[in-house]
Amino acid sequence: MSSPVVAPSRIKSLFGNQQFILLLVLFAMVAFFTWRNPVFFSNAVFGNILADWSPVVLIAVGEFFVIVSGGIDLSVGSTIAISGVVSAFSMRALTANHVGQNMTLFLGLLTCVGIGILVGSINALLITKARIVPFIATLTTMGAGAGMAIVLTGGSQIGDGPAKAISLSVPDFGPLSRPGIVIVFIVAILWVIMGKNRFGRYTYAIGSNSFAARAAGINVNRHLAKVYILSSVLAGLAGFYYYLLLSVGAPTSGQGGELQAIAAVVIGGTALAGGTGKLSGTVLGALILTTVTSGLIMINVAANWKQVVVAILIAVAVLIQEFRSTGGTGSGPIRRLLTRNSK
């Protein structure tokens, strides 16, 4: 007699699983776009999608760590811009001085990571020492970073770097490029860290209750500093990826990146209130976002509809979360967004 009871509950739990729903959404999208234009189901299109996904997943995963810790990072888009242009300036200078291409690219990569560490450290100081709420702290670095990128470049794209940069962004592992493979590897490591490692446990603990985490002996400020630096470093890597993609550093690269990152995290089922969420959801959220972009172009829907589709996806994802976290009472976690980590 027990089996008829077990089966519906298992189905129920499956549909309560955000990752499962996300996979269904993704498959439904692929099926729909393929139905409307069979060319969609091709290595070339998957290559385009993964090329877009690679930088987005980097900043989304960084944002995921920050949001789980109970904060928010609005500076990731600007970090892409500033790291991209500073690295482009340095690679242009190195190329002019006849430094080898591989060495130039390596130093360019280090520059991006260095800028990431710098921005992340400023965020961390503002949040943990100056006690500014993350929303405002990262809003400052967001504005400052975007402004600096324009001041430094005068709005121009910075080119004349190593010629082979662009060839690296070509997919040569199925639909993935070499930098794409590296990014998958980075995300896999972070997935392990989040799920199995003390770093992940601390992040969840601080996000769900920073007082309790402090009482339990966690150095909350030090951990938050690491989280914000991680987010900015990943944004710096995304900045380097965009350089490879375009072979120029553009001051407008990464514009709106913070919104893409937050959208991917939210669609991925992570509550903005912090303390919960799965990294795999964010990875799928980023994939859904970039699939929408390519899909709409392939089926002749005006690109501006993308924003509408993404908005609907976010609304649905948040509704599911609110329903799951409150049992439908609607006393959602969103209002806590602006007051977090201020204690």
Next chain:
Amino acid sequence: MASKRNRAASVLAVAAAASLAVVGLATPSHAANKITIAFVMGAESDPFFQAMKVGADAEAKAKGVTIVWQGDPAVYSPATQLPIANKVLALKPQGLVLIPTDPVALQTINDKAIAAGIPVVNVDTHVKDLSKTTSFITGDNADGGAKAADAIATAIGYKAGKTYKVVVGLSSATATTNVARLDGFTAAVAKKYPGIKIVDKAYSQSVPATANTNVNNWLTKYPDLAGIFAIDGTNGAGAAAALQAKGLAGKIALVGYDAYPTVVPLIASGVFTALVAQNPAAEAKLAIDDLVAVINKTAAAKSIQKNVVIPNVLLTKATSAADLAKYTYVAK
């Protein structure tokens, strides 16, 4: 002790952030006997205005004029331009070059300056009522669009009776320059090259990576694509990268806009079929000349042309190195 150290660290952090944030309204000091001309332009981040500034600086030096150059760092909007224009007028320049971001919103400032005895020249865009302004100098974007159509038709070896698929990458659906270029392009195609079909358009919001995504998807969607019209610099960069990465450079006609130093060399390497270049430096030079003539009440003031259109120029492989150098925008 610890809290003191915390306080010091926070002050340092705030200072670091603030120093990053300073994009100030610095005004150059100027000698009393020198003419000061203020430029209030659209958005400092736009290389078009950077190139204009190069022209303005050169002419200012030649004429012994001091330039006050102001505009929002990034946002092309009357909401940000109005307060800047007001501050600049408070400095009492002898002449004003206004690049209005909105024809109606900037009319008051335009007229206020003239009422205060400051002659005004409009450049690139203009206020609604130009009756009291000294002159209006602009480039011809519609003509640039038409030239782009000619360049694509030539590159694909256009023959009547055949059809060719062409896509257009834009930055925004509303920016006046984008609209004028697209209109000029579409009109020329309809009139002279009916076989060219504009099969797709997309917007990049001035982000080259977005333009790159658009072109990558178009290349997959239309394996027989004949040409791309990249309507501005960000679209040009995105399209050029996509064609190079897919090994299609030179196989698909790519016509871009604006002669940025990063893209001009790509004409010789065949990635760009042609670039439509504007001459913002010439616009600035003429604006300064007009104002100096009015301020000094010279004979030239009487023969100022009220409306000047500086034509766009098509840069191709056939363009001489000297001309390429002349039209290439100066950038950092």
